[in-house]
Amino acid sequence: MTRRTSKVREPLNTVTNDNLTPTTIQSTGGRIFFNQSELVDQNDLVKIVDTYRANHAPNYGQPIQGSFELAQAPGDTTGDTVNIVAPVTNKVYRVLAINIQNINVAGTATADIILENSAGQSCKVATSGTIAADTTLVVDLSATPNLFFTKELFIGGVPTAGTANQINFKVTYCECVQ
DSSP: OOOOOOTTTGGGTTOOTTTOOHHHHHHHHOOOOOSGGGHHHHHHHHHHHHHHHHHHOOOTTOBOTTOOEEEEEEOOSTTOOEEEEOOSSSOEEEEEEEEEEEOOSSOOBEEEEEEEETTSOEEEEEEOOOBOTTEEEEOOOTTOSSOEEBTTEEEEEEEEESOGGGEEEEEEEEEEOO
């Protein structure tokens, strides 16, 4: 009895684990249906995808390469929440850094960073303390090193003292594997 050679493995003979991509797998595999004659191809494709996943796919909660973003929003009115970044898709994001900039050259300011849901309920993440004129404060995230947000829970800033429209909030974040 001769064993049928897999049609999936033949085109991938020159591909290494380092340059194996989902596009390569998809273009090689094509459509494979579950039937007895295609079982060898299906099993080979599963093994190839597992090999790719083991070498390239990050674990849950890890940053996704190429997904790093910087969002910024100016303050508006003292005491009112400013939406710094709120995803519109069902993805999970991790905060990497937060800055609060006081662009007022003459006066001090203070602000809070919050997580807020669509119902307006919020939880304070950080309080700035006094930010000197024309200075940027780097928010200490050591108490919340794994700060995640989604479309249901966005990152907001609240100017609490000083000239609200001269506060600029900045958040660096990335998409995470969920």
